[in-house]
Amino acid sequence: MVTLYLAQIVNSGLALGAVYGIMALGFSLIYNSSRLINFAQGELLLLGGLTLFSLSQAAHLGPLTALLAAGGCGYLLGRLLFATTLGLSINASPLRQLMLTVAASLCWQGVAILVWGKNPLLLPQLLPIPELRAGPIFLSRDTATALTLAVCSVLVLSLILGYTRIGRAIRAVSMNAVAARLQGVNPTTCRALSFAMAGALGALAAMAVGPQTMLRYDMGLGIGLKGFVAATIGGYTSLWKVFFGGLALGALEAVLVLVFSGELKETVTYALLILLLILAPHAGGHGERS
Amino acid sequence: MVKRGVLTFLCILLFALPAFAAEEPILIGGLFAESGPAAFVGTPSRLVAEMTVKQINDAGGVLGRPIKLVIYDTESKPDVALRMARQLVESDHVLAIIGPTSTGSGMAVKKYAEEKNVPVIMTVGGDPVIAGGKYGPYAWTFKTPQRTSTAVRKVYEYLKAHDVKKVALMTAKDAFGQDGLDHLKSLAPEFGLEVAAEETFDPKGSDFSAQAFKLGTEKPQAVIIWTIGPAGAIAAKNFASLPGDKPLVVECHGQPGPEFLELAGPAAEGVIMPGTKLMAPDSLPAGDPQKAVVEKFVKDYSENGIQAKFPLNTHSGYAYDALILLQAGLEKAGKADPAALRDALQQLTGVPGVSGVFTITPEDHNGLSTDSLIMLLVKDGAFTPAK
Numbered sequence: 001m002v003t004l005y006l007a008q009i010v011n012s013g014l015a016l017g018a019v020y021g022i023m024a025l026g027f028s029l030i031y032n033s034s035r036l037i038n039f040a041q042g043e044l045l046l047l048g049g050l051t052l053f054s055l056s057q058a059a060h061l062g063p064l065t066a067l068l069a070a071g072g073c074g075y076l077l078g079r080l081l082f083a084t085t086l087g088l089s090i091n092a093s094p095l096r097q098l099m100l101t102v103a104a105s106l107c108w109q110g111v112a113i114l115v116w117g118k119n120p121l122l123l124p125q126l127l128p129i130p131e132l133r134a135g136p137i138f139l140s141r142d143t144a145t146a147l148t149l150a151v152c153s154v155l156v157l158s159l160i161l162g163y164t165r166i167g168r169a170i171r172a173v174s175m176n177a178v179a180a181r182l183q184g185v186n187p188t189t190c191r192a193l194s195f196a197m198a199g200a201l202g203a204l205a206a207m208a209v210g211p212q213t214m215l216r217y218d219m220g221l222g223i224g225l226k227g228f229v230a231a232t233i234g235g236y237t238s239l240w241k242v243f244f245g246g247l248a249l250g251a252l253e254a255v256l257v258l259v260f261s262g263e264l265k266e267t268v269t270y271a272l273l274i275l276l277l278i279l280a281p282h283a284g285g286h287g288e289r290s
Numbered sequence: 291m292v293k294r295g296v297l298t299f300l301c302i303l304l305f306a307l308p309a310f311a312a313e314e315p316i317l318i319g320g321l322f323a324e325s326g327p328a329a330f331v332g333t334p335s336r337l338v339a340e341m342t343v344k345q346i347n348d349a350g351g352v353l354g355r356p357i358k359l360v361i362y363d364t365e366s367k368p369d370v371a372l373r374m375a376r377q378l379v380e381s382d383h384v385l386a387i388i389g390p391t392s393t394g395s396g397m398a399v400k401k402y403a404e405e406k407n408v409p410v411i412m413t414v415g416g417d418p419v420i421a422g423g424k425y426g427p428y429a430w431t432f433k434t435p436q437r438t439s440t441a442v443r444k445v446y447e448y449l450k451a452h453d454v455k456k457v458a459l460m461t462a463k464d465a466f467g468q469d470g471l472d473h474l475k476s477l478a479p480e481f482g483l484e485v486a487a488e489e490t491f492d493p494k495g496s497d498f499s500a501q502a503f504k505l506g507t508e509k510p511q512a513v514i515i516w517t518i519g520p521a522g523a524i525a526a527k528n529f530a531s532l533p534g535d536k537p538l539v540v541e542c543h544g545q546p547g548p549e550f551l552e553l554a555g556p557a558a559e560g561v562i563m564p565g566t567k568l569m570a571p572d573s574l575p576a577g578d579p580q581k582a583v584v585e586k587f588v589k590d591y592s593e594n595g596i597q598a599k600f601p602l603n604t605h606s607g608y609a610y611d612a613l614i615l616l617q618a619g620l621e622k623a624g625k626a627d628p629a630a631l632r633d634a635l636q637q638l639t640g641v642p643g644v645s646g647v648f649t650i651t652p653e654d655h656n657g658l659s660t661d662s663l664i665m666l667l668v669k670d671g672a673f674t675p676a677k
Binding site for chain 2: 216219262
C-alpha cells in the first residue's frame, strides 16, 4: 500500500511539477533580464495552449509541427506581451511595470473568454510518448510527456544561454545592464527576447498541462503563481535549480493531496510562498546568473 | 369641430380595441439561468420554452387563449432568482412559473412561491425542492427532471443485475453532489451493495486524480461519480489513467450529452450513466409511449436551430415537459386559476413527455419512475443503450 501511494505521488507530482518547472523557467528568464515579476506568465500558457488547440482542430499536427507551432505561437505571444507592457514602460517605475503585467493578464483572460468561451477545452496529446512502467514506478502518458517536454526545455535553454552569442548577451544584461550596454549589447532587444522565450516556454507548458487538466480561461493566474512559487524555491539564478524547484513543488502538492486533502494544497503552497518571501527576501534579488 | 370628432372617434377606438382583440393571453413566468455557471442548461431551456409556447399557441392555445411567456434571467444566483420571481408575481401578475434552472435558485423561489400560492414547475436537478420535511412544504412546487433517488435506483438496478457488490462513491461538494451522496449511501443496502470508500471533490477543480487513486486502492467493482458539468469528464479521465485494473465508471444522470464525449475523449469509452430517452431516440421500441413525443421533439429541436447552438443533451427536454404539464393541468382545471391549476396538476396521470410519462400525485410532485430513464454506454464515441 505504501509503495502504491509512493508510486502515485511520484506520478502525479512529476506531472504537475514538470509544468511548474517550465513556468518557473519563464519567470526566471524575465526576472533576470528585466527585474520584473511577470504576472501574465500564466496567460502566456493559456493563450499559447488555446491557439494550439484551435490549430489542432483546424489541421492535423504531427509531433514536430506541434512543437514548432507551440514554440512559434509562444514566441509571438511573448513579443506581443513585451510590446504592450515593458516595451512601453522601460523607464517607468518597477511598480508601474508590474501593474502593467497584471493588467495584461486580465486583458488576455478576457480575450480568451471572448474567443474560446468559458468551457474547458481538452488539448489533445500531441506527442507520441508512451506510458512508462519500471517495477513499482509508473509514469502515465501525461506525466511522461510533461517530463520529457520539461527536461528538453531546460537542456535547450541552457544550451542557448551558455553557448550562443545572443544567450551570452542575455546573461550579460541580467548581470549588469549598463556594463552590457557599454559592450555594445542592446538591453531592450535582450529583454524582448527573454519575454519571447518565456512565451515559448509557456506554450510548451500548455502542451504538457492541456491534456492533463484541460485549458480553461481562469487557469492562468493559479498556474502562473505556482510557477512563481517554484521559481522562488529555486532561487531564480540557476536553470536547473529553478526547474527542480518546480518538481519539488509538484511533489509537495501530490503528498498533501494524497495523504491529507485537496483543500490543504492551495493553502500550504501559498503559505510557503509567504514564508519564502519573508525568510529569503533577496532570493535571487541580486541575481547573478551562474 | 370635425377635427374634434375625429379625435373623439380615435379615442373611443383606442380604448375599445382590446375588447375586439382575440382572447387575452394567459401570462406564464419563465426563470432561466441565461448567464453564470448554469447558463449551459438555462439558455437552451429558454429557447425550448419559447419554441414549445409557440407550438401550443399555433395549435390554438390553451382554453382558447394563447400563452404568453414573461422571461427573466436568474444569472444562476438564488437571490436574483428570488427577486425575479417577486417581479413575475407582484408586477407581471403571472398565473404560474416555469423554472428556475439550478437547485439553489429553486429553493429560494420555492419558499416564496409557497407563501404566495403560485404554482411553479421547476427544471432543477436536486430533490430538496419537492422533498418536504426539513426542506419545507411543497404544495405548489413541481419539478420535471427525475428525482435524484430515481436516478440512483436506476444505477443500482443496473449494477445489481450485473453482479456488482462493492462500489466506491465520488461526489461533488455542491448541493447537487451532496444530494446524490445522501441517496447513494442510503439506498445501497437495499440493492445489496457495499460502499467501500467515498471521496468528495470541488466541481470547479481541474484534476481529481488523487481522489481517483485513493478510491482505486480499495478495489471497488464500480465507482459512481455524481456531478454536473465538465468535472464529470475530468473524473472519467482521471480514472482512465490509473495504472492497473480499473473499476467500471458510472456517471450520474446529469452527464449525458456531447460535451462529456468531447471532454473525456478516449476516456469516455465504456463509461455508463443513466439518461433520458432523448439520448437514444432510435433505440426506443415501437410501443414506447414516449417514442412519438421524443422523435417530434428531436426534430423540432434541430428545425428551430437550437441544435446548432446547443447540441441535444439530457437536460434539453425538461422545459418542454414543464410546459406540457402546465398545458395538461390548465386543460384539466378548465380555468386559469392558480388553485385550480395546482389541484389539476396533482391529478395528472400518464402524460407522455420527453423525459418520461408523468403521473403526479399530491405526495409525488415529480411523477417519474425509473422506467423514464435508460442506462447508456459510451461506445465508439457515442451513446448507446447499455445491455
